[in-house]
Amino acid sequence: MEGDGSPISCSDDLAVLARVRAGDRDAYAELVRRYAPVALRTAALLGAGPDAEDVVQEAFVKAYSALGRFREGAAFRPWLLQIVTNETRNLHRSSGRRAAREKSAWERTEPLLRMAEEEDPAAAVLSGERRTQLVRGLSRLSEVHRQVVVCRYLLDLDEADTATVLALPRGTVKSRLHRALRELSSELARLDSVSGSGHEAGKREVGRGT
Amino acid sequence: MAPDRDYDALVADLAALGRELPSQRESATRVSVAVMARISDSEPVTASRPRLLGRTAQVVARRRRVVVVVTAVVLAALGTPPVRAAVADWFSFAGVGVRLGSTPSPSVGSPPPTVAAGLSLEAARRLVAFEPLVPTTLGAPEGVAVSSDRRLLSMSWTDTRYGLVRLDEFEGRLDYVFAKTAPDVEFTSVNGSFALWFDRPHEVVVLDADGTRRTETARLAGHTLIWEHGESTLRIEGDLTLAQARQVAGSAATIP
Numbered sequence: 105m106e107g108d109g110s111p112i113s114c115s116d117d118l119a120v121l122a123r124v125r126a127g128d129r130d131a132y133a134e135l136v137r138r139y140a141p142v143a144l145r146t147a148a149l150l151g152a153g154p155d156a157e158d159v160v161q162e163a164f165v166k167a168y169s170a171l172g173r174f175r176e177g178a179a180f181r182p183w184l185l186q187i188v189t190n191e192t193r194n195l196h197r198s199s200g201r202r203a204a205r206e207k208s209a210w211e212r213t214e215p216l217l218r219m220a221e222e223e224d225p226a227a228a229v230l231s232g233e234r235r236t237q238l239v240r241g242l243s244r245l246s247e248v249h250r251q252v253v254v255c256r257y258l259l260d261l262d263e264a265d266t267a268t269v270l271a272l273p274r275g276t277v278k279s280r281l282h283r284a285l286r287e288l289s290s291e292l293a294r295l296d297s298v299s300g301s302g303h304e305a306g307k308r309e310v311g312r313g314t
Numbered sequence: 315m316a317p318d319r320d321y322d323a324l325v326a327d328l329a330a331l332g333r334e335l336p337s338q339r340e341s342a343t344r345v346s347v348a349v350m351a352r353i354s355d356s357e358p359v360t361a362s363r364p365r366l367l368g369r370t371a372q373v374v375a376r377r378r379r380v381v382v383v384v385t386a387v388v389l390a391a392l393g394t395p396p397v398r399a400a401v402a403d404w405f406s407f408a409g410v411g412v413r414l415g416s417t418p419s420p421s422v423g424s425p426p427p428t429v430a431a432g433l434s435l436e437a438a439r440r441l442v443a444f445e446p447l448v449p450t451t452l453g454a455p456e457g458v459a460v461s462s463d464r465r466l467l468s469m470s471w472t473d474t475r476y477g478l479v480r481l482d483e484f485e486g487r488l489d490y491v492f493a494k495t496a497p498d499v500e501f502t503s504v505n506g507s508f509a510l511w512f513d514r515p516h517e518v519v520v521l522d523a524d525g526t527r528r529t530e531t532a533r534l535a536g537h538t539l540i541w542e543h544g545e546s547t548l549r550i551e552g553d554l555t556l557a558q559a560r561q562v563a564g565s566a567a568t569i570p
Contacts, residue, residue: 129353133501136349140342145335157341157348164349219336229330238331257325258332285321292324 117180124171136164139181142259143188146269148216149254151209152192159195163187182261182268189269206247214239241291249284252277350501351508425536426480426551429457429470435569442467444485444546447566452479479552479562485545502539502556504563509541511556539563 117138123131143163147156167174167184174183196205217239230238242250255266256277263281267274439446441460446467448455455469467483500511538551539559543566550559 130503132353133350136346140345141338144338144341157345160345161348165352168353217331230327234327235331238327253328257328260329260332285324289321289324
């Protein structure tokens with residue numbers, strides 16, 4: 105995916121951040137352009153739905169005004185994504201009880217995951233059936249487990265960044281990831297046996313005896 | 315037990331699911347424009363944050379005072395699905411609306427139309443409601459004109475070191491909305507103010523006060539820089555590089 109497909113070194117970010125701090129506002133545009141795609145995906149996957157652009161816009165503006173408090177030498181991306189996550193949560197604050205909030209967040213994310221296959225069917229790695237199963241499996245997870253899976257695997261953040269983005273201790277991320285994968289795996293095995301299909305991805309799982 | 319190893323296939327599929335999310339390129343550009351516009355203004359342009367998700371109808375309704383509309387034509391190489399491009403996606407910067415276009419475009423824009431001589435700068439200044447700016451590096455314009463509704467001031471220089479250069483000015487702050495964008499817009503600045511640079515040919519349509527198209531036909535413009543100066547929005551067009559355009563733009567000053 106463009107935008108954050110090429111590896112960007114942290115030291116490059118630091119140089120840009122130094123320019124921003126020195127009063128070069130244009131330099132911030134480089135960071136915005138560099139991280140807008142991943143920020144949008146983060147917001148969308150964590151439940152911002154159609155408000156993802158507003159959430160990300162707000163996050164970038166907040167990050168800019170908070171740069172003075174940003175620890176020098178720290179990585180910009182996880183810090184930004186943490187703000188994106190908070191802004192996304194704020195969206196659902198009015199949704200009442202926690203269960204309602206989580207439900208509404210997932211209701212906004214799920215269609216996005218289902219939609220992906222229509223973007224470019226030829227380039228799709230996942231079969232439509234496998235995708236449907238994955239999305240179904242994800243919807244069975246609790247919100248806290250789903251969030252670590254989204255950050256760690258769908259957004260491809262490492263464990264440390266996942267911890268920063270979700271404001272969780274690293275050990276919590278580790279244990280939640282483990283549990284989430286276990287649940288997801290058994291849920292998918294169940295779905296697979298129910299559908300009785302032998303598509304490629306399913307076979308791979310079954311063949312591994314998990 | 316290493317969880318990642320037990321669930322390799324599952325993890326690979328989850329990563330594929332993440333990678334196959336719809337591309338956010340257009341959204342990313344819109345966000346970038348909105349963020350840079352917000353942080354480049356020391357004084358807030360609007361009390362609340364601009365909404366990005368304005369529907370076309372809303373935008374059109376608020377477009378009454380928009381003067382120049384730039385349609386950035388997206389070349390086929392960008393792979394915008396025709397269905398999506400057909401939905402008029404707009405964003406507006408200081409009175410300039412930008413949207414995704416789906417019409418095929420030649421790789422070279424036509425030179426800007428010259429402005430007929432006849433009006434003096436001083437006369438033009440009395441006709442419009444804003445203080446005209448002239449780039450000092452270009453000297454006195456050869457042609458000066460004011461639109462019949464007195465909202466648009468145009469000037470041209472036929473023989474600069476960059477060839478023919480055209481400048482359009484209007485009061486852009488009157489209409490400041492955000493909607494949609496084109497992927498090939500570059501963000502830059504002129505004297506610290508946020509600016510947009512169009513390197514590729516793009517369609518330009520001048521709108522009437524009520525937001526409808528003027529009778530003059532759309533034309534393809536070449537390199538164009540749009541920036542704000544106080545209350546005014548300026549748009550310079552010609553065979554310039556971004557650096558040259560910024561230099562010319564940076565020299566804009568009120569008439570002594």
